[in-house]
Amino acid sequence: MAVSRSRTAVYARRRKRRMAQHTHDLSDEQWAALAAEWQGCAYCGASDRPLQRDCVQPISRGGRYTLANVVPACGSCNASKSNDEVTSWLRRKQLDERAFLLRHREIGVALALRFPAPDAASD
Template sequence: MPAARTRRARAARKRQRRMAGVEHDLSADEWAGLQEAWGGCAYCGASGAALQKDCVLPISRGGRYTVLNVVPACASCNASKCNDEVTGWLRRKRLDERAFLTRLAEVHAGL
């Protein structure tokens, strides 16, 4: 068990360094607007559950918390997607990739 704690601690430190090295500019008002625009999880459509900020382009791949890169996701989708590329992940999960990309463009156009 100590090895697992060490790995988690190392991963947490690595994430902190990545987060500190990137400028994030998503405001609380923008986040509230995104949640309202999507009306639930951007990936599976689940509503009523607490939503988390998920980067379409993960921070580990050069993304950051901006209004054009963040979508609301349920905990299950956010954990499952991890740092995968969004379209490949949607295909693997057999979710509607076209519907997601169309809705993403609509939400961005409405901002």
């Protein structure tokens, strides 16, 4: 069988390899709690659209799907951010960088207490 050499297929294979290199441990329960805490898109605040899982630190830059690295994002923000660094993307879009970072931290601390890391539970 011939391997597709289209740009899309090449990028899909690269992403699949990157995804396989790391453990992604975001459970469905954690995702539901994240979405409930944010009450909409973490970036623009839209609550009338379906939300997608967006990695604050993109997978292409070493991020992974974990409670501390994922935020809910509307499709528009998720596609626009792509694999950009979140703070520079927020500035370019003229969104409130400080408000996002503070809210991300607050929610992260609250959910870390609710869902302790497996290593911390054994201490």
